[in-house]
Amino acid sequence: xxxxxxxxxxxxxxxxxxxxxxxxxxxxxxxxxxxxxxxxxxxxxxxxxxxxxxxxxxxxxxxxxxxxxxxxxxxxxxxxxxxxxxxxxxxxxxxxxxxxxxxxxxxxxxxxxxxxxxxxxxxxxxxxxxxxxxxxxxxxxxxxxxxxxxxxxxxxxxxxxxxxxxxxxxxxxxxxxxxxxxxxxxxxxxxxxxxxxxxxxxxx
Numbered sequence: 001x002x003x004x005x006x007x008x009x010x011x012x013x014x015x016x017x018x019x020x021x022x023x024x025x026x027x028x029x030x031x032x033x034x035x036x037x038x039x040x041x042x043x044x045x046x047x048x049x050x051x052x053x054x055x056x057x058x059x060x061x062x063x064x065x066x067x068x069x070x071x072x073x074x075x076x077x078x079x080x081x082x083x084x085x086x087x088x089x090x091x092x093x094x095x096x097x098x099x100x101x102x103x104x105x106x107x108x109x110x111x112x113x114x115x116x117x118x119x120x121x122x123x124x125x126x127x128x129x130x131x132x133x134x135x136x137x138x139x140x141x142x143x144x145x146x147x148x149x150x151x152x153x154x155x156x157x158x159x160x161x162x163x164x165x166x167x168x169x170x171x172x173x174x175x176x177x178x179x180x181x182x183x184x185x186x187x188x189x190x191x192x193x194x195x196x197x198x199x200x201x202x203x204x
Contacts, residue, residue, distance in 0.1 A: 014094055022094060027117050029124035034199055037121070040093030042192035051154040053185040059092050060195040061186060062146055067198065069142035069169075072176045077138070083202040084127050085139045086195075091117040125203065145169035149180040 013023045016036040023031070041060035051057040067086040071077050077085075091114050119129040131139070148166040151157035157165075172180075186194070 024094060024113075024117070027120040029120045032121055032124040034125070034196065034203075037087075037090050037093045038192045038195045038199070041090070041195060042188045044092050044096055046150060047155045050156070051150070051185060052156070053154065055185040055187050057150065057154050057183070057185040058188065058191045059089050060191040062150065063087070063089055064194060064198060065146040065149075065180070065183075066139065066142045067202075069145050069172065069176065069180075070138055072173055073142060073171055074138055079202050080127065081131070081135050081138075083125065083199070084122070084131055084135065085142060086198060086202060087118075087121055087125065087127070088139050088143065090121045145172065146180075149183060153181060153183045154185070 012025045013021050015021055016031075016033065017039060018033045018036050020031045020033055020036065022028075038060060041063060042058050043056075044059040045051075045056040046059060046062050047057065049056055063086050066088060067082055070085040071082055095114065095117070122129050122131075144166045148162045148169050151162045151166065152159060162168075169177075
């Protein structure tokens, strides 16, 4: 497409392995597939790849943690909102995982862009475009708890640093805490498979 100056407008869409063409500026729920999300998230590195282990710790693995933590904090959390927790970082399958310091340096337009894409993802999978405030706060709490354990177990943060930046997680079951202190990055294909499996368990 040409603009008024006769120059070709920059491409603002991405071709997915499913064959879908996702317009990043005006994302349609019809162009969003869970297989594309799982494939992408399993290959996006948390912490800019600065984690220990033989493999990258992926956003797909982080998403599984957040969903598990949210359900542990609120044992009555519905399947619908557990799915929302699993998909909370789904936009990163096309825009990547920008670390918090870089996000802070960007304009608010980035956050609006991310929110628009997440809203389309929600619609595609039968979730409300905007979640209730209480659910949003719960997912954010679970997100910070996951970041705390990732930071201390994989990313080289001291306990004091992690407490300062993410807060010390509270209210988690001892069994879950034990699991969270033994995180081990997975090969991309395994992270992708686990993410898809959990999606289908929640979406059935």
